[in-house]
Amino acid sequence: MRPLARRMGRLGTETAFEVLARARALEAQGRHVVHLEIGEPDFDTPKPIAAAGVAAIERGETHYTPSAGVPELREAIAAHLKRTRGLGYDASQVIVAPGAKPIMFYAILALVEGGDEAIYPDPGFPIYASMIGFAGGTPVPLPLREENDFAPDLDELRRMVTPKTKLIILNSPHNPTGGALSQEAVREIARIARGNDIWVLSDEIYADLLYEGRHVTIGREDGMLERTIVLDGFSKTFAMTGWRLGYGAFPKPLVDPVTKLVTNSVSCTATFTQRAGIAALTRRPPEVDAMVAAFRTRRDVVVAGLNEIEGISCRRPSGAFYVFPNVTKLGLGNAATVASRLLNEAGVACLAGTAFGAAGEGHLRLSYANSLENLQLAVQRMREWVRSARSTPVRS
Ligand code: PLP
Numbered sequence: 001m002r003p004l005a006r007r008m009g010r011l012g013t014e015t016a017f018e019v020l021a022r023a024r025a026l027e028a029q030g031r032h033v034v035h036l037e038i039g040e041p042d043f044d045t046p047k048p049i050a051a052a053g054v055a056a057i058e059r060g061e062t063h064y065t066p067s068a069g070v071p072e073l074r075e076a077i078a079a080h081l082k083r084t085r086g087l088g089y090d091a092s093q094v095i096v097a098p099g100a101k102p103i104m105f106y107a108i109l110a111l112v113e114g115g116d117e118a119i120y121p122d123p124g125f126p127i128y129a130s131m132i133g134f135a136g137g138t139p140v141p142l143p144l145r146e147e148n149d150f151a152p153d154l155d156e157l158r159r160m161v162t163p164k165t166k167l168i169i170l171n172s173p174h175n176p177t178g179g180a181l182s183q184e185a186v187r188e189i190a191r192i193a194r195g196n197d198i199w200v201l202s203d204e205i206y207a208d209l210l211y212e213g214r215h216v217t218i219g220r221e222d223g224m225l226e227r228t229i230v231l232d233g234f235s236k237t238f239a240m241t242g243w244r245l246g247y248g249a250f251p252k253p254l255v256d257p258v259t260k261l262v263t264n265s266v267s268c269t270a271t272f273t274q275r276a277g278i279a280a281l282t283r284r285p286p287e288v289d290a291m292v293a294a295f296r297t298r299r300d301v302v303v304a305g306l307n308e309i310e311g312i313s314c315r316r317p318s319g320a321f322y323v324f325p326n327v328t329k330l331g332l333g334n335a336a337t338v339a340s341r342l343l344n345e346a347g348v349a350c351l352a353g354t355a356f357g358a359a360g361e362g363h364l365r366l367s368y369a370n371s372l373e374n375l376q377l378a379v380q381r382m383r384e385w386v387r388s389a390r391s392t393p394v395r396s
Contacts, residue, residue, distance in 0.1 A: 012130030015355035046287035052279030056272035069096025089249040100233030100246030112137035123356030150179035176365035178317020190221035305379030346385035
């Protein structure tokens with residue numbers, strides 16, 4: 001058999017789906033597992049949004065649309081970005097896709113090739129490094145350290161930039177740490193990008209899930225609209241993960257090439273899904289704000305609960321729905337060992353920080369997109385497991 005294309009060896013994956021499979025296997029054996037591994041809201045899609053999708057199907061909106069999306073949705077997205085973030089993209093610069101993830105895929109494929117370097121946050125969403133490598137580029141991790149509140153060290157970023165640097169990826173609020181970029185950091189990163197002619201992919205999928213301060217977007221900085229792709233979607237804010245609906249706002253020269261990538265890959269996004277997206281943006285049902293308020297309460301409960309466990313310390317993140325506790329002082333092994341033992345011995349599914357890059361060592365990522373009751377149960381199980389694991393001598 002002839003071998004696979006070499007680029008397949010450079011493709012990574014998302015560990016969350018593997019841990020979910022392991023957790024399901026335990027459940028199939030009758031074990032109870034609290035699921036804190038997957039990053040998706042536990043809420044259902046608000047009824048008015050779902051109803052708009054259903055009504056579109058019933059009206060027969062089940063045909064192809066233009067590859068970049070239906071004009072009404074592209075307009076609603078441009079208006080939303082203007083209203084909520086002051087971004088001046090025209091509707092013609094918005095490209096709709098089946099989820100925000102494909103926007104990452106398209107942007108990186110369109111910009112990065114052999115000989116290029118692309119800087120991405122570490123820890124960070126695993127698909128960034130995977131796609132940079134797949135496209136033939138060199139992934140350059142920008143460490144986000146706990147002592148810096150998971151913000152990038154800008155001197156370090158400056159030193160990382162070379163003439164080969166083609167792209168910088170930002171993600172704020174951030175998965176997996178929940179950290180958010182400050183206005184000062186964004187301004188400085190914009191200066192670096194402009195000064196070195198670098199494109200920026202700004203992943204703002206958690207922009208609406210911010211519990212302190214205001215979301216800052218690099219697209220607002222001087223001259224940055226011309227070099228910034230803003231990535232966002234409906235999965236998180238509107239609890240629409242399974243609908244598959246996301247978008248990118250692109251600098252003008254990227255619109256046609258990326259639209260061609262859409263035509264070559266998926267043709268277009270489901271029509272009725274796009275109709276549901278219009279309802280989400282134009283009506284913003286009250287359920288959305290109730291969901292955000294619930295996440296904030298859960299964050300506070302989880303952070304307080306984790307900090308009460310001896311050997312675990314957890315910063316209070318300002319956004320998204322993840323906590324990234326430090327577990328090094330437990331003395332129970334590296335992050336992967338602790339995560340795996342928590343699943344097998346305590347029935348708590350979470351991810352090792354290293355699932356998000358080497359800089360995530362010593363941390364776990366817990367998603368608090370779960371009920372308060374389950375979160376409390378998870379913290380209680382973790383507390384009991386830590387107590388018993390630390391009192392059991394390690395076998396050598
Ligand atoms: N960007 C980040 C940082 C994410 O965490 C996720 C999903 O987990 C996505 C993008 C992709 O979201 P979507 O479901 O819209 O593809």
